[in-house]
Structure formats: structure tokens, C-alpha cells
Amino acid sequence: MELAWRSGLKAYKCIHLKSITYCSSYASTTVLGEDTLTEMVKSRWFGQDKKKVCLDLQSLANSNHVPLSVYCKTGVPQSVKYISIYEPTVSYYSRLGRVIVSYDTKKNSWHCPCHRTKKSCIHKYIAKWHLFQTQRELFRKVRSTEEVEVLTSAGDENTDDGADLGDIMYPPKDDQKLKVMVQYILKNKKIPVVLPEHFRLPSVEMEYPRHLIPEEIMCQHCPGNVLLSDPILITQKAKILTSSRIIHDVSTYCKSCHQCGSYFRYQEWKDGIHNFNDRILLDLPLCISIRNMLQVHTAISRVVEYLERTTGVKFPSADVIMHGYLHFEALTEHNYQYSCVNCGDHPPVVIMDLHKKGAFHLSVSDLSPPPEDFNGQTDMHSFWEALSVERIGRGFVTSQQLNPFTVPPSFNFWAPWIGPKTCRSNHVLNTEFQKVRPPKPTEASEITVTEDRLREELYKQKAKTQFIRFSIFNSH
Structure with a gap:
């Protein structure tokens, strides 16, 4: 337009001015x-x-x-x-x-x-x-x-x-912040013993939310009313696993506190969903079905194979589903009401049958010896709470090796579980360390055998013994 004006064409209009005529x-x-x-x-x-x-x-x-x-x-x-x-x-x-x-x-x-x-x-x-x-x-x-x-x-x-x-930085890399997050989930996100009927029975018609946002508004750790941040998207590609289908493209969110740096993720069982690792979620009927299958001695790998054949879709690996199910059990309130018809709540002896699938191969030499002052007393409640923390922490790491809450087998921190109405206190006696034998003195590392002795032993062989070709190499 400027070029047209310099050429004397004052009435020239650019395409922008011409388009105004057609504006509605x-x-x-x-x-x-x-x-x-x-x-x-x-x-x-x-x-x-x-x-x-x-x-x-x-x-x-x-x-x-x-x-x-x-x-x-x-x-x-x-x-x-x-x-x-x-x-x-x-x-x-x-x-x-x-x-x-x-x-x-x-x-x-x-x-x-x-x-x-x-x-x-x-x-x-x-x-x-x-x-x-x-x-x-x-x-x-x-x-x-x-x-x-x-x-x-x-x-x-x-x-x-x-x-x-x-x-x-989610999940937080700091072990202390992650510990605060795991402890909060363990104390405040427990799943009740008895679930409503529609959460225990699978249903094809059940609808699940596609945007899973934590319900916390205020920070639960800071004193006073400290507002949390707006929802922070973790992923848009999460999956909800059910007994009949897999729901794709689910968005999971978390919230953070600007004052203490704590994170709060979605962990609400009231929606009928159990969040394992923010990317794999299991609906509660599937978790109950896996529990029932395990109680009739069906391995989780067989459960996954059954689900894939029934639904016609590919499920995550059996190992991932197993960790997700154990995560569910770690957050579930269990009602232990053991009682003997003859002895009542406190029988003198409790015998549990062996569960072969619960055994694992571990050399005794891999276990470190207990402290010298260890008398066998182990806090049963602390041990099983540590195992629950380990299961919950598994939902924030990609592998068990990266889990900061792993509980390795040991003599001084290992205890069975006995129901609260069957034991006198939380302390039980662990005497496994007394079965370990002291190491034997080392034998002679080298046994010298002369050529004459070896030749003499060969001559003593019976006649039926086949000829043995024996060659002696000189050092020359």
C-alpha cells in the first residue's frame, strides 16, 4: 500500500481494507x-x-x-x-x-x-x-x-x-518427603474391612471418573490453614483395570504444598478405584476377585491369563498386577477374629500350615548375624507396618531395587503375624538365629600328593576296572 501511494495511487486499497466490505x-x-x-x-x-x-x-x-x-x-x-x-x-x-x-x-x-x-x-x-x-x-x-x-x-x-x-519433582526424590507421603497414605487412606455391595461385585455398567484429583484442599502437615496448589497433572495415559475391560486415557493429578513441599496424590477408594502407581489403577471388584482367587490357590499369572482370554485385551504383566494387589492389601483394614472353639481367643498353640508359594531361596550366609545383645524379642506390629510401608512405597518407584523402604530378611527384625485377640502383646519371640551353626575352621587349602603315591593307588584297582590312561607331564 505504501508503494502504491508513492506511485500516486492514493485510492489503492490493500486486501485487508477490501475484506472489510465482506464483514458481517x-x-x-x-x-x-x-x-x-x-x-x-x-x-x-x-x-x-x-x-x-x-x-x-x-x-x-x-x-x-x-x-x-x-x-x-x-x-x-x-x-x-x-x-x-x-x-x-x-x-x-x-x-x-x-x-x-x-x-x-x-x-x-x-x-x-x-x-x-x-x-x-x-x-x-x-x-x-x-x-x-x-x-x-x-x-x-x-x-x-x-x-x-x-x-x-x-x-x-x-x-x-x-x-x-x-x-x-513427582514423586519426590527426597526419601524424607517420600516417607511423609507414604505415612500419610498409610494412616489416612485405609480401605474398610467391609466394602459396599456395588464395590465388591464386578459390573460392566459401572462408570469411573476420567480425571482423578486428590480431595485435599489444605496441607495436612503444616500448622494453620495452608492452601495446596492447583491440581498438577501426572499423566493423561493412566489405565483402570477391571474384570471386564481396560479404561484408557485416564488423567491422574496430585497437589503440592508451597510451604513444606509435601505432595498429595489421588487415593480415594470411595470412587471404587485403587491407585497403585498413578498410571496403573485397579477397580475394587478386581482386587477382591484376585484375593478370592489366591485363597483358592490360583496364581496371579493364571488370573491375568484368565482376564486376557475373557476380555480379549492385553493386560499389564502379572508382576505389575501382583504389586498393585499387594498395594491394595497393605491399605486394607483386616479384621482378625481368630478364635478356637475349645480354647477361646487365647489358645496355647497356634499351628499354621505351610504355604509353599511363600517360600524363597536364601542362603544363610547372606543374612547378617544379629547384634550380640539380641534376645529374640521382636516387635510384631512394627515389622508388619514396615512391610506395609514397603508395599505402599512400591507405588512410587519403578523397581523394588529403587524402593527406599525395602525390608531385607534378617534374624533380628522378622516376625510372624498373630491376631490381636490371640497374643498377649506386640512382642513375639524369634529364635531362628539360634539355629545358625558357627562357621567351621578352615581346612588345609592344599593337599600334596606325590607321583609314587598316585601310581600306587592306580595299581591297587581291581582287575575288572578298565584301563586308565594316565599321563604325567614333566615340568620341563
């Missing part, structure tokens, strides 16, 4: 409020410095009598939002004094022509301000912790400012 409606101007921007700062969408930049650009737009931001209803696809932002500096990306910022709601990606990368800019801040005021439902502020970046919130983006949530 006018874009409405939205006045962005400072209170909305203040709310975004409190919610940590961006900091105070970015707020000041946004207000300065709004003041400049008002002084020039132009709208700061205009929502464009045209454009395809419909899942992409286009916002026209005022830009006072004319450049290669803003020839007309406006910049079009686009936001893809499906891919959750922002685009501004002033930057070819994902780096934030003032135009994206204004666009987020506009959408936060007009379409609040787009802002859920979640962030993925997977290796592949999956952003599912209009305002959460990889930027260099302090607006985003930072690097999400």
Missing part, C-alpha cells in the same frame, strides 16, 4: 479490569512485574484510543482462540499495529508472531488476561510431570519468568 459483524471490545489482573497475580499466573507491563500497555492503548485486546470469532479450527493485541511499534510482525495471538485449546499451545519459540511475551500476557476474564473455564492450572511435555492449562507454559510452577 463487528468485533466487540472488552474492557479488561485491573482486579482480574490482580487475581491472576495472586494465583501465580505471572508476577507483579508482568502486571505493571500489562497496565502500562493498557494505558498506552487508551491514550491512543484503540482497544487493547479484541477477541476474533473468525478462524478455523474452532478449538483455536484468536485475540488481537495492540502493538504500538510497527515491525515485520505488526505492520498494522496489531498482533494476533492464538491459543490452541486441544494442544494447549500458545503462538505469537513476535517469537518463533515458546518464550512468553507481553502479547501472550494480554491474551491470557483477556481469556481469564472472559473464558475462565480454560484456566485449570495443571502441569504434566511426564517426560513428554503435556500442557493442559491455558496459562501454564514453559516460560522463564516466575509464573509457572517450576520443575515438578
Whole structure:
């Protein structure tokens, strides 16, 4: 257009001016409020410095009598939002004094022509301000912790400012933080002994939520009312295993405390789901079915084979399902009501039959000797609680070798389980260490045999013995 003007063609119109003739409606101007921007700062969408930049650009737009931001209803696809932002500096990306910022709601990606990368800019801040005021439902502020970046919130983006949530370390690498998280699950997320009828019987018609968000709002460790963060996305590809099908593309979330750094994940049995490792979830009827199958001496590998043949779909490995089931049992309240019809609650002797599948090969030499002052007394309750913590901790690591709560076999910390109504106290006697024999003195490491002695022994062989070819090699 400038070239046409320099050539004397003052009546020339560019394609943008010509297209105005075909416009069927006018874009409405939205006045962005400072209170909305203040709310975004409190919610940590961006900091105070970015707020000041946004207000300065709004003041400049008002002084020039132009709208700061205009929502464009045209454009395809419909899942992409286009916002026209005022830009006072004319450049290669803003020839007309406006910049079009686009936001893809499906891919959750922002685009501004002033930057070819994902780096934030003032135009994206204004666009987020506009959408936060007009379409609040787009802002859920979640962030993925997977290796592949999956952003599912209009305002959460990889930027260099302090607006985003930072690097999400979930599950926490610190053993102490992980221990706090495991202990909280063990104490507060217990599954009752008797479940409702619809949770014990499998049903094809049962519907499960697709977005699993922890119900905690306040931090359970910090004193006072400390709000937790908004839901943080762990994965969008979790699976819910049932007896009849596998539900794919389930999103699991966690929440964090900005004060103590604790994490809270989804672990709600009231939805009929048991969360094992945030990616593999089992519905409660499947857990009950596995328990019943084990009680009739059916291995979990056979259970998995049965499920695959019945449903026609590929299930995770039997080892993963076994760890998920043991995770379920570690969180289940068990009602031990052992009683003998003759002796009552306290029989003099309790005999348990051998369970061969519970045995494992372990050399005695692999066990470290107990302390010298060990008298055989072992706290049964502490031992089995440690095993429960080990099972729960398995849901946060990829292998048992990485589990910081592993309980290795030992003489001084190993105890049977006896019901509370059958034992006098939590301390039981473990005398296995007394069966270990002391090591034998080492024998002579070398026995010398002369050639004459060896020849003499060969001559003493019986006549029926076949000839033995014997060669003696000289050292020469």
C-alpha cells in the first residue's frame, strides 16, 4: 500500500481494507479490569512485574484510543482462540499495529508472531488476561510431570519468568518427603474391612471418573490453614483395570504444598478405584476377585491369563498386577477374629500350615548375624507396618531395587503375624538365629600328593576296572 501511494495511487486499497466490505459483524471490545489482573497475580499466573507491563500497555492503548485486546470469532479450527493485541511499534510482525495471538485449546499451545519459540511475551500476557476474564473455564492450572511435555492449562507454559510452577519433582526424590507421603497414605487412606455391595461385585455398567484429583484442599502437615496448589497433572495415559475391560486415557493429578513441599496424590477408594502407581489403577471388584482367587490357590499369572482370554485385551504383566494387589492389601483394614472353639481367643498353640508359594531361596550366609545383645524379642506390629510401608512405597518407584523402604530378611527384625485377640502383646519371640551353626575352621587349602603315591593307588584297582590312561607331564 505504501508503494502504491508513492506511485500516486492514493485510492489503492490493500486486501485487508477490501475484506472489510465482506464483514458481517463487528468485533466487540472488552474492557479488561485491573482486579482480574490482580487475581491472576495472586494465583501465580505471572508476577507483579508482568502486571505493571500489562497496565502500562493498557494505558498506552487508551491514550491512543484503540482497544487493547479484541477477541476474533473468525478462524478455523474452532478449538483455536484468536485475540488481537495492540502493538504500538510497527515491525515485520505488526505492520498494522496489531498482533494476533492464538491459543490452541486441544494442544494447549500458545503462538505469537513476535517469537518463533515458546518464550512468553507481553502479547501472550494480554491474551491470557483477556481469556481469564472472559473464558475462565480454560484456566485449570495443571502441569504434566511426564517426560513428554503435556500442557493442559491455558496459562501454564514453559516460560522463564516466575509464573509457572517450576520443575515438578513427582514423586519426590527426597526419601524424607517420600516417607511423609507414604505415612500419610498409610494412616489416612485405609480401605474398610467391609466394602459396599456395588464395590465388591464386578459390573460392566459401572462408570469411573476420567480425571482423578486428590480431595485435599489444605496441607495436612503444616500448622494453620495452608492452601495446596492447583491440581498438577501426572499423566493423561493412566489405565483402570477391571474384570471386564481396560479404561484408557485416564488423567491422574496430585497437589503440592508451597510451604513444606509435601505432595498429595489421588487415593480415594470411595470412587471404587485403587491407585497403585498413578498410571496403573485397579477397580475394587478386581482386587477382591484376585484375593478370592489366591485363597483358592490360583496364581496371579493364571488370573491375568484368565482376564486376557475373557476380555480379549492385553493386560499389564502379572508382576505389575501382583504389586498393585499387594498395594491394595497393605491399605486394607483386616479384621482378625481368630478364635478356637475349645480354647477361646487365647489358645496355647497356634499351628499354621505351610504355604509353599511363600517360600524363597536364601542362603544363610547372606543374612547378617544379629547384634550380640539380641534376645529374640521382636516387635510384631512394627515389622508388619514396615512391610506395609514397603508395599505402599512400591507405588512410587519403578523397581523394588529403587524402593527406599525395602525390608531385607534378617534374624533380628522378622516376625510372624498373630491376631490381636490371640497374643498377649506386640512382642513375639524369634529364635531362628539360634539355629545358625558357627562357621567351621578352615581346612588345609592344599593337599600334596606325590607321583609314587598316585601310581600306587592306580595299581591297587581291581582287575575288572578298565584301563586308565594316565599321563604325567614333566615340568620341563
